[in-house]
Ligand SMILES: Nc1ncnc2c1ncn2[C@@H]1O[C@H](COP(=O)(O)OP(=O)(O)O)[C@@H](O)[C@H]1O
């Protein structure tokens with residue numbers, strides 16, 4: 077991801093793109109939302125934790141009166157999800173956002189980046205490469221119930237990842253062994269992150285918050301020498317071509 | 319399934335090989351080991367009594383009458399899980415370690431306190447697994463705990479050596495696809511194998527008689543345990559009981 081910096085006297089604007097998760101609310105009843113959310117989180121507990129999340133209320137626009145926005149915010153916070161605003165809100169949604177202490181966000185930021193790029197603004201400072209940790213190297217098996225996370229960098233595992241284990245990285249994930257657990261690359265939104273495995277038979281794969289659970293991973297997407305990457309918003313799982 | 323059966327036979331085998339051995343039952347509330355060792359009528363004090371200081375180790379240890387140098391420390395019948403305090407278990411185990419060549423800790427099932435305590439102070443692990451997906455998954459979890467939540471791991475020492483003992487193995491059912499094969503299990507767990515113990519009626523007979531099955535020289539399971547103990551002590555022995563036994567002519571004629 078490119079980062080553009082314009083230096084001012086006492087502060088600087090960073091046009092860095094961060095990915096936010098959009099949470100589409102399809103139902104106004106809190107108890108139903110809570111149950112569904114808990115089920116989702118059980119599938120992928122680390123997926124949403126701490127990630128900034130925008131609420132999309134379009135699907136419940138007809139029943140906004142019965143939506144307890146403060147209750148919803150509390151429910152999300154309790155589960156480690158950080159709601160920051162309501163996406164493309166109508167007037168009524170903006171009011172609701174205000175009531176819930178949320179921002180009304182009219183753009184998701186991508187059009188701003190595009191405008192920057194198109195206007196070819198001369199930048200005074202050189203592009204800043206985001207700080208990156210060296211890769212985290214794990215040489216032992218990651219067993220069921222264990223979790224390994226490589227913050228700000230890549231994760232390399234030269235052993236097996238069992239079913240019931242969870243491996244996460246802000247960068248790419250490489251597994252030189254069978255990968256049977258849950259795997260998430262680009263945890264903080266790097267959509268260019270990829271997953272590579274000598275043998276892929278996972279319970280869940282995710283890149284930058286786009287995920288697929290085992291049920292939706294087909295047989296031909298399992299096997300030796302596989303990679304997972306993001307193409308637009310869809311996850312591609314395919315053999316590494318040599 | 320098979321942890322207590324294995325603990326009893328292993329401890330017996332080590333003592334038979336001339337090593338002073340104590341076997342400790344960590345299954346507070348269930349107390350099975352003394353039955354399988356045939357000493358249930360000689361229990362006076364137990365592990366929890368020793369931890370609480372109500373009895374000395376010497377008073378609580380039961381001396382086996384069949385094999386020299388073999389002692390049993392029974393579990394308590396009380397259901398108080400917290401009785402196995404970290405500090406208390408550590409103290410009793412180091413007292414045992416000073417006295418014995420080997421201390422076998424018979425872990426309860428699961429990953430609760432008893433199991434964690436049985437594993438925490440260990441130098442080496444024998445992971446008892448059945449050839450079923452759920453059992454293998456549990457073993458994988460235990461291996462993870464051994465690698466991260468034991469004294470060895472916390473001190474940053476080299477990882478605890480853990481070896482697989484695959485028990486209740488029935489080759490005929492493997493062929494029918496009803497059980498995982500040795501190779502399947504090894505592929506999933508990726509650890510060294512100490513032995514395969516066949517599913518055998520002799521185990522039930524032995525435990526009903528209060529006799530560790532390793533003492534039954536005629537039984538396949540007994541022989542498999544003898545092999546496993548020998549391998550543990552450094553002998554090289556080929557693995558047996560991994561394929562369907564060939565039927566005798568008479569059995570074939572009778573369609574047995
Ligand atoms: N190799 C075997 N063949 C047949 N039955 C076995 C075998 N090993 C254990 N069993 C039986 O399984 C049951 C549980 O064994 P046990 O050793 O008490 O398991 P655990 O201590 O793991 O709960 C007992 O009834 C025992 O007789």
Ligand SMILES: [Mg+2]
Nearest residue numbers: 321322345350
């Ligand atoms: Mg037991």
